[in-house]
Amino acid sequence: MSIEQDLKAISDMDEGERSRFLVEQSTDMISRHTPTTEWTFLDVSPAVERMLGYTVDEMIGTAGYDLFHPEDADNLIKRSDSVRYRKGMYTNVYRYKHKNGHYIWLETTSRTLRDTEGKPIEVVCVSRDVTEQTLAQQATRRLARVVEASSDMIMFCNHKTMQLTYMNEATYITLGTEKENPVVFYLEQMFEPKTFASLVQDALNHAASHGTWYGSIQMQLPSGRDRTAEIREVIAHRNLNDDMQVEYYSIIGRDITLRRKAEDEMKRNQLEMAHIARLLSVGEMASGLAHEINQPLAAILNYCRGSMRRIEEGRISSVDEIGKSMELITRQAKRAAEIVKRMRSFVKKTEYQRMEFSLNESCREIAEFLKQEALDHNTSFEFELEGGEQLIVADKIQIEQVLVNLIRNAIEAYNDCEKNHRPVIISTRKAKDYVYISVADHADGISAEVLAKLFEPFFTSKSTGLGMGLSISRTIIEAHGGQLWAESDDQTGTQFHIKIPAKG
Structure with a gap:
């Protein structure tokens, strides 16, 4: 039978038949109940079988x-939040038991029919799943x-206007405002x-x-807010139309104060430990440094004594003749001053300072700094430095x-080694x-x-020392993004x- 024939058949029915037909064909469950507390079913439409499983x-x-x-x-009795009343009809959302034993959610609109004296006759309900x-x-x-x-x-941002249409409690707290006193924020204000x-x-x-972006971008919070925050994630939400255009963004940030x-406290502690380690190193090198400084000082003393003796003996008759001695004295004084300068630079307590410098040059300077200690141990330095300066950007004092x-x-x-050839090979590439x-x-x-424990704090294979040198060294290198x-x-x-x- 065609749709036109169906419609004609319906129109040919009398009003009672037509009403009964519509009730039977409805996907909603239409039911009649007693107005008693048992709410007994008097009649129900066939939709009950599809909805609740009962015939x-x-x-x-x-x-x-x-x-x-x-x-x-x-x-209904308690007038719960799920109950609404309008023009003599109640609408209730509740859970109702299916024949199979589970519960489904129904929304039922009910009306009580009364006789001429106002006495309830029955309750008529229309329910849907x-x-x-x-x-x-x-x-x-x-x-x-x-x-x-x-x-x-967590913030929702309009993709066109960049206005923040929603902010959760954590966002209000970080921004220093209150949800009860709303302020219009735009995304560009926060950076x-x-x-x-x-x-x-x-x-x-x-x-x-x-669809998503992950990363870390620091935010600029309102003035007076002694806090630090950054956004970590952006999610694009699209509409369900054919064009699938972005409707809004979810932006997730974090207060990292x-x-x-x-991190700042850890960095300060690291700098303090590094400084202490440098002082301990200089203490261990004291005899070698004293010997290295004594060499130019002894040379200066000898040049001065020799020059005075020649003057007393009358072997120097003009200022020019003493010039060579003064030149030698000056050279040795500069050497002593350079040794002291390197030592002061090494033990100086400084803040973390990134700068560009040459690793090859630093390797040579440190070898010069430790030259006397190497001689005392009958060792020698061998360099295998790759061409160029090998530039890095780091804290020079910490790397040195x-x-x-x-x-x-x-x-x-x-x-404790009996070998005669004792090289220390320093290489870069x-x-x-x-x-x-x-x-x-x-x-x-x-x-x-020993190798497995070498970088553990306070572990040492030496008879003296705290065992912190290699642990601090690894911490320094890792803080610079290295290994x-x-x-x-x-x-x-x-x-x-x-x-x-490397640099760059």
Whole structure:
């Protein structure tokens, strides 16, 4: 039968037949109940079978009250939040028991029919299954509670105007404002102009193209806010139309004030420990440094005595004749001053200072600094430095502290070694974006057991020392984005390797 024939058949029915036909064909469940507390079914439409699994005959005469979920049975009496009243009709959302034993969510609009004296005759209800809709709303509410309670900053941003249309509690706290006194915020207000025009716009464009962006961009909070925050993630949300254009962005940020303070405190502690380690190193090198300074001082004393003796004996008759002696004295004085300058620079307590410098040059300077100690241990320096300067950008004093520590370890490795040839090999090379520095000796090596503990704090294989040198050295190198490790075969020597980012 065609649609036209169906419509003609319906129009040919009398009003009673037509009403009955529409009720039977409706996807909503239409039912009649007694106006008693049992709420017994008097009649129900065939939709009950699709909705609740019962046949019409099974439902007629059943106490409808018994099928309510225990928590929802008295919604109407208690006037729960799920109940609405309008023009003599109640609408209630509740859980109702299916024939299979589970509960579904129904939305029922009911009206009580009364006789001429106002006495209730029956209750007529129209019910529909809203399980999917209700569960979705519950999930949305749960998600909203999670978002609101999150310690992360969560914001929704209009993709055209850049206005923040929603901010959770954590965002209000970080910005120093209150939800009760709303202030209109725009995304560009939260960043420095250059940062917003470059980094933030790039993040939004990336999210629009790929769905999400992850990274770290520091925010500029309102003046007077002694806090630090950054955005970590941007999510682009699209409409469901054919064009699938971006409707808004979810922006997730984080207040990193406590983390930044902890990092600053850790950096201060690291600088303090590094300074103490340098002082200890100089203390251990004291005799060698004293000997190295005594050499130019003794030479100056000898040149002065020789010149005075020649003057007293009358062998110098003009100022020009003493010029050569003065030149020699000046050279030795500069040498002594340079030794003191290097020592003062090494032990000076400084803040972390990034600067560009040549690793090859630093290796030579440190070798010169430790020359006397090397001579006292009958060792010699051999350089295998790759051409060029091998530039890095780092804290020069800290990197040189690591080199001093590694080179002194290589010198002292020969203390209990009977070998005559005692080289300390210092090498550099560049590979891709890193510079590699190696300090090697040909002593007896280190056992695997000691090698595994070498960089642990307070571990030392020496009879003196605190065992902090290598631990601090590794901390310094890792703070510069590099790595420090050791290799040894326990027989023919040990190699310490540094990998650190090259300039650029």
